[in-house]
Amino acid sequence: MSTLIIEAFYGGSHKQLVDLLQEEIEDCVLFTLPAKKWHWRARTAALYFMENVPASDDYRILFASSVLNLTELVALRPDLGKLKKVLYFHENQLTYPVQKCQERDFQYGYNQILSCLVADVVVFNSAYNMESFLTSIGKFMKLIPDHRPKHLEKLIRPKCQVLYFPMKFPDVSRFMPEHKLPHIEKTPGAEGNGSTDLFMDLPFQEKNGGTTGLINVTNPDHGPGHSELRSAHSSSWPETLHNLPTTLEKLEKPASSTSTNLSQAEDSQYAAFNLSSVSGRSGCQEKPLHIVWPHRWEHDKDPESFFKVLLKMKEMELNFHVSVLGETFTDVPDIFSEAKKALGSSILHWGYLPNRDEYFQVLCMADVVISTAKHEFFGVAMIEAVYCGCYPLCPKALVYPEIFPAEYLYSTPEQLFKRLQNFCKRPDIVRKHLYKGEMSQFSWAALRGKFRSLLTTEPREDL
Template structure:
């Protein structure tokens, strides 16, 4: 039990990362809370874990996500203060998009600063305090920082691929398992996954930032929207490359920060122009689903192939493999597991030229305006062979567990303190 894994929101990418570490790193024990009522988890989970985690002299590393207020937990459980602490950020509450600035709850960003947070956003965020603002917090944190990307274990999807994708799948697999040229990238950009290390014992804190979507089913079944639609019969083999309409997939959480409004407005423009396309809207749903989803379901009913969260990982992979284009319209994104997994399943990605996307995707996959997104999809609707014959240019292997696993094992392993101290000094 030398590695203590705590997760206050055990679902989505939070669950995916914890499960991967439990499976791949020796000597781990985990304590979790269900993935619901996020705001309450952020406010009160420290009290829960204070009581749930038994005292043990064998704990050496504490790994948790930033939903937990780590500073509170350490204050409540002084025996955990001696551990090296690894804190993973799945989102940045300092800049998380809100509809009105008055709606931003200062407490969530403040919790992340107390736990250890984001360099370039701190000074702006702290200006919302009326007076007695702390100074130079970013300078205290910056020397501890390095970047370690979220690791993805890409599954073998060969059996799910249509013929026109299977021809190129061996190329994608070669990319994923190619020898890694580096295990992490140095950066201080707030949109990029960030690993922060304090090498001076006993107060060691590590922070990492990452993604938003998972292929794994949640531990608690979320509210689901289901639309019964007879699947369109598909030609077999290579006929799909010329006969079937373009299949667009949107595999993100059904929440406003993923900007579903822009996505559905774009599809409705394609419909108005009488273009042929199918759409699959996947991803998890929670208590508050934006109204645009029910409105779009009604208006796009003749174009829908799949609608709603798929609790079966296999079904989710099959849906991705049958799609042609995967779209992100996110206004807040740290990494984007769903986008990279869709690329692994042979989808052509279209992403905003903003946030973390330019760090991961070549320029050919980026759009700058809603008009550019619509134009790209319009062209693909008219000529779907452009994406079906396209060879993926995304460097998937850089984000695979095969590439990053040793870095995470080193971080959580017996020699991690010594190795990280040497890196910091070099």
């Protein structure tokens, strides 16, 4: 009995998930395509896997991400169509932002709808991802000029469930600066020791239980899973954006003008990141606020808004450092080169860090992690940064109200600027802050059983 895992875009969180499943689930067989040319993977991957996945009587389950056109694959390979087919959505193309409306290719979203219809189980990495997809099907199908199919949401919804992306982290206490050490309880052997306590002892964590991380939707009209989803995305979220401690809201005294800014360097010097100037375990309270932005360098992460706020801070001579991480692809928005020149000596690191230890080291040394995304269905990078003790600031939209308490959300760029301005004046307040959210629901320790259940099935006589 084995699970066949097919990943048409083997990179980023897609790679992280299937590697974890192959490592932790017995009898998994993995077939992949490199994480390049996403659009062509969505168009043609089924034909590639038709030719390259060998037939086997041992397969019982097919697990694939929604990049794959599952409908095409099972039509081309009827033997695979007989398996229990599990489709996992890291994102959905019905609500994925495009720079211009006319740039949206109908086929990608249409393929995902068809894949849902042939799948046995459809899994989303967040309730926001699931609801935004299901409730957009009707509007999306109206793009067809005539003879439109009906009731597709009702056909698909009973198959759907939320299973959060499973997070598994190494022990990062060795990277923590002194001011974070009192808030972290070291978890020995965190890199896959199977301990159920892996995420119960995270830095800045309150141990007050949490949700199961799995929401079954078997009836669109009633049931606890569905009602919880609705309430999670209700417009009645409390407006507590400014309910910070008084010490943060009434800051008047400017911070010291002394800093440990790095001098301007060439690209190669930025790439060879050196923490020697910031990783000392003494004097952390006097150092400038360290802001990190760990996202892909693409338009849907809205780097323009992020850099606009930082450049305004720079103009006001606020004291801060910034590390801009994340992967780059073929087309990098122009704002990155412009911002790099303008931010100058405020930059601590600039560029992607493929080495995970170096990446986590930067996160551990940072104070605040920022998202300005126009698209986010889960947000692995933000959760990793919070795990490393960063204070998160996220838009009050997308998946973020589902993941983070309202205190960490902002509604406008002006509110983001105000928060960062206050933090720059008193970075010590940020460094003493205890994160108030619940993170254990996203851990592999909490989700392991649900993934194992998902990837098991009873033998069928017709296989």
